Amino acid sequence: MASLPEGFRYLPAYLDRPAQENVVEQIRQVVADAPLYVAEMPRTGKPMSVRMTNCGLLGWVTDREKGYRYQAFHPTTKRGWPAIPRELLDLWDARSGYPKPPEACLVNFYSDEAKMGMHQDKDEVDLEAPVLSLSLGNACLFRIGGPDRRDSTTSLRLSSGDVVILGGAARLCFHGVDRIYPGTSTLLKNGGRINLTLRRVRR
């Protein structure tokens, strides 16, 4: 029986349905300004199955040439990212336990076929701040291990409205999304799943 790392917090059904609908509307506005795009793996240029965009002062991006990084503008439009919606800033204030505001909100859109390989979030300078994640739409099978890629892992089904926080020892633990469960939510009319992750990037 594998155990979850210290600092991992799971808040099931943290947002009720009206609150989820509210956030989805805010994210629709973000996407209207900063369109979803297909990110590329460093060096190989292989496309990721997840489509992404960001809001906040900084956004996490990746492409073949420059690899993983944070930057202040959308890779396609070259415009600055839209602001993080107030509801998400409030969520951070309520649950992160961190005094400074988040600078980045990565918006990952998973089609019903999309996956995310096991990885660490380690492109932030400030690794003391937790990463706070909100799931919207179809459920997924989330998996988290330890700080070493070979560490044993635990799988967890995340549903719409669930919040997960990676802080403390969990902050640098490998994690990923093995599958989406199609048709498990009516929140998004066209299916799929949205994951929002709030991060503090700079000290």
Added chain:
DNA sequence: GAGTTACG
């Protein structure tokens, strides 16, 4: 190695 696949 933020992908892909193969094997129990």
Added chain:
DNA sequence: GCAT
């Protein structure tokens, strides 16, 4: 389908 799920763990690795």
